[in-house]
Amino acid sequence: MKLSDFDFDLPERLIATRPARPRSSARLLLARGGAIEDRIVNQLPDILQPGDRLVLNDTKVIPARLSGVRHRSGEAGATAARIEVTLLEPQADGTWTALVKPLKKLRDGETVVFSDDLSAVIDGRRDGQGVLRFNLTGDDFDAALAAAGSMPLPPYIEARRKADAADKEDYQTYWAKRAGAVAAPTASLHFDGPLLAALAERGVQFTHVTLHVGAGTFLPVKVDDIGDHKMHAEWGEVTAEAAEQIIATRAAGGRVIPVGTTAMRLIESAAQDGQLRPWVGPTDIFITPGFRFQISDGLMTNFHLPKSTLMMLVSALMGVETIRAIYAHAIATDYRFFSYGDSSLLLPQTRA
Numbered sequence: 001m002k003l004s005d006f007d008f009d010l011p012e013r014l015i016a017t018r019p020a021r022p023r024s025s026a027r028l029l030l031a032r033g034g035a036i037e038d039r040i041v042n043q044l045p046d047i048l049q050p051g052d053r054l055v056l057n058d059t060k061v062i063p064a065r066l067s068g069v070r071h072r073s074g075e076a077g078a079t080a081a082r083i084e085v086t087l088l089e090p091q092a093d094g095t096w097t098a099l100v101k102p103l104k105k106l107r108d109g110e111t112v113v114f115s116d117d118l119s120a121v122i123d124g125r126r127d128g129q130g131v132l133r134f135n136l137t138g139d140d141f142d143a144a145l146a147a148a149g150s151m152p153l154p155p156y157i158e159a160r161r162k163a164d165a166a167d168k169e170d171y172q173t174y175w176a177k178r179a180g181a182v183a184a185p186t187a188s189l190h191f192d193g194p195l196l197a198a199l200a201e202r203g204v205q206f207t208h209v210t211l212h213v214g215a216g217t218f219l220p221v222k223v224d225d226i227g228d229h230k231m232h233a234e235w236g237e238v239t240a241e242a243a244e245q246i247i248a249t250r251a252a253g254g255r256v257i258p259v260g261t262t263a264m265r266l267i268e269s270a271a272q273d274g275q276l277r278p279w280v281g282p283t284d285i286f287i288t289p290g291f292r293f294q295i296s297d298g299l300m301t302n303f304h305l306p307k308s309t310l311m312m313l314v315s316a317l318m319g320v321e322t323i324r325a326i327y328a329h330a331i332a333t334d335y336r337f338f339s340y341g342d343s344s345l346l347l348p349q350t351r352a
Helices: 041-047 138-148 186-190 193-202 240-251 261-269 309-318 320-332
Strands: 027-032 035-040 053-057 059-061 065-074 077-090 096-101 111-113 119-126 129-134 178-181 205-211 234-238 256-258 279-283 299-302 343-347
Touching: 027 041, 027 320, 035 041, 035 320, 041 193, 041 343, 053 240, 053 261, 077 129, 096 119, 186 299, 193 205, 205 240, 205 261, 234 261, 240 256, 256 261, 256 299, 261 279, 261 299, 261 309, 299 309, 309 320, 309 343, 320 343
Parallel strands: 027 343, 053 205, 053 256, 059 178
Antiparallel strands: 027 035, 065 077, 065 111, 077 096, 096 129, 111 119, 119 129, 205 234, 234 279, 299 343
16 A cells, blocks of 8 residues: 555644643544534543453653763864754663764763753764763662653644643553663553442453654655565563463453553554463554454554554555545544544444
């Protein structure tokens, strides 16, 4: 299929820059096959059935955006340059890969100072990214990063406003536990304590998995033939307990509904031979129309960017024409789009 098959016109006014308050008051587009209803997220207990299982990504977003200064002395005297860093992924040798702007103003071996406690040496560069070695490790690093860093808001929000103190709570899920993501699993941002309690009372069950969302989730698709696109890899884990819970739900006739494309990609990665098994490691699964879903009976997800891999994923689940109709309805009725926007519950006709 062609990239243009997943394009649509989105009015800029529908791009959300702040979340709904409270979280569960966001709108929810419910699609049962091609039938569409306009609901609210806090109505999920009325929509889901006892025995359904929501699969939740418990990754925790780190405050990966850092602003620092590089100092240098030379023939021109003492000079300084402002350096902006977005951490991407820790490496086995203790370094971090990072987007560094402007990377050209740094020489290998130079130090960038982010705060009185936190600094990093440029240890090299790789594929246009900087490799940073920080002065701290472990809990000391985590504490200094929490103090100096800000949340790595997506580019379409960052272009409209800078991250602030509210984002440290807003851009983190209610159940965030395992630090490592540089982007939030945003479908999960709609859940709060009262909603989880109401779902549990309804008989809906929960399973936690982990997929550390990388900055590659925002990378555009640059090829016309989507079959030529190379997906970024992200680290994930499905524990033996999580796999057993999901298998038991399916055996009992309940529906398995991942909350977010990250949870969906992970459990489908762990079940590509038709049998869900524990999984630890990277996945670069690319879900496009024609994909055969092994585990997922539906998906709760936000509204995605035109021509993105996530548009391809929801099109694979619901069908290209059905998704076009869903998105046309969402735009016509002013649903809010992207990370801080409204949500949808997509149930294919076969299991709706």
